[in-house]
Amino acid sequence: MSAIQSLAVAILILILCGLPQSLLAASPNFKQQQQAGPGAQADLDVGRQAYVANCSRCHGLYATGGDGPNIQRAPITLGNDGVIKIIKDGVPGTMMTAFNLDDAQIAAIIAYIRSLGRRNEPAMPTRGDKLKGQAVYDGNGCSGCHTIDGQGGSLGPELTQIGSLRQPDMLRQTLLDPGNALPTTRPNRDRGKWLLYTIFRAVQKDGRVVEGMRVSESTFAIVLEDAKGNFHSLSKANLRSLEKEPGKTYMPSFKDTLSAAQVDDIVAYLSSLRDSSDLRNTQ
Numbered sequence: 001m002s003a004i005q006s007l008a009v010a011i012l013i014l015i016l017c018g019l020p021q022s023l024l025a026a027s028p029n030f031k032q033q034q035q036a037g038p039g040a041q042a043d044l045d046v047g048r049q050a051y052v053a054n055c056s057r058c059h060g061l062y063a064t065g066g067d068g069p070n071i072q073r074a075p076i077t078l079g080n081d082g083v084i085k086i087i088k089d090g091v092p093g094t095m096m097t098a099f100n101l102d103d104a105q106i107a108a109i110i111a112y113i114r115s116l117g118r119r120n121e122p123a124m125p126t127r128g129d130k131l132k133g134q135a136v137y138d139g140n141g142c143s144g145c146h147t148i149d150g151q152g153g154s155l156g157p158e159l160t161q162i163g164s165l166r167q168p169d170m171l172r173q174t175l176l177d178p179g180n181a182l183p184t185t186r187p188n189r190d191r192g193k194w195l196l197y198t199i200f201r202a203v204q205k206d207g208r209v210v211e212g213m214r215v216s217e218s219t220f221a222i223v224l225e226d227a228k229g230n231f232h233s234l235s236k237a238n239l240r241s242l243e244k245e246p247g248k249t250y251m252p253s254f255k256d257t258l259s260a261a262q263v264d265d266i267v268a269y270l271s272s273l274r275d276s277s278d279l280r281n282t283q
């Protein structure tokens with residue numbers, strides 16, 4: 001056999017032995033092929049867990065966006081390789097940092113993102129009854145501070161699409177122990193880099209104290225919104241001190257006022273409030 005012939009035989013053997021599986025895994029269709037096989041649902045569950053743990057707080061539970069952009073179609077527009085590169089390297093100078101995830105986790109995350117929008121993703125599983133939850137919401141003054149579909153107050157964040165942004169456990173935690181993990185975005189208002197609901201305590205040189213959430217801040221002034229929704233514009237030159245009050249929030253705890261079943265119901269209701277594009281079939 002000539003050298004060329006033996007090389008050709010060697011290549012043939014490699015192909016038959018399935019070496020190109022790894023190459024195949026990098027092709028844009030690899031997940032569709034894998035999904036056809038057994039264990040596809042298990043893969044998606046792994047992907048969902050990894051996605052929720054690492055990505056959902058910025059891109060939303062269903063990848064329709066939040067602090068970060070909608071990435072439901074990113075595997076299609078950027079390709080698997082493009083998404084892999086972004087996950088590994090991040091986007092310098094943005095909140096999209098590099099993630100230290102192994103290749104299997106990244107592949108599972110991409111498979112999960114691809115699965116969204118293709119089927120009408122059901123809301124995250126919850127224990128409660130959403131209709132009862134809506135009644136609990138209406139009966140406990142929530143709308144005094146929160147807006148849903150244009151109805152309600154604005155001291156707290158709008159909840160119209162909260163089910164797309166937060167997983168049920170986080171909603172439950174906010175109801176029982178608010179102030180623990182303050183949301184960073186405030187839909188309908190300017191988005192800032194800071195924790196928008198952090199309460200500040202400003203002591204003025206004349207001794208007067210103003211407390212409120214930071215609405216805006218410059219080198220010379222800060223604007224605080226107090227518990228009643230009044231705005232205070234304070235010149236920094238007039239301040240004796242300005243301090244954050246970590247853990248403090250205007251969101252009351254419902255730990256002692258709602259039963260466990262009522263909390264489950266309200267979580268089911270809030271989880272059902274979703275961005276309509278979650279349900280749109282993007283394929």
Ligand code: HEC
Pocket residue numbers: 051054055056057058059067068069071074083086087091094095096097099109
């Ligand atoms: C702390 C917030 C944050 C987290 C967490 C986060 N991202 Fe991002 N991501 C962003 C932001 C902001 C951008 C937009 C960057 C820019 O301006 O180009 C982005 C961009 C992207 C893009 C590019 C979108 C496009 O169309 O260009 C992809 C893909 C992406 N993220 C995937 C992920 C995945 C997958 C995870 C989890 C492993 C993740 N991100 C976690 C904030 C985040």
Ligand code: HEC
Pocket residue numbers: 136137140141142143144145146155156157159162166171174175178179180181182183197249250251252254266270
């Ligand atoms: C006195 C005003 C007030 C009332 C009443 C109130 N909230 Fe809040 N809520 C807030 C504020 C302020 C925040 C933002 C700070 C925080 O998370 O603690 C918040 C945060 C939340 C969040 C988290 C939003 C996010 O983006 O993660 C949820 C969910 C929520 N509230 C639901 C409710 C429900 C349900 C009720 C009624 C049972 C209720 N709130 C009653 C002021 C209020």
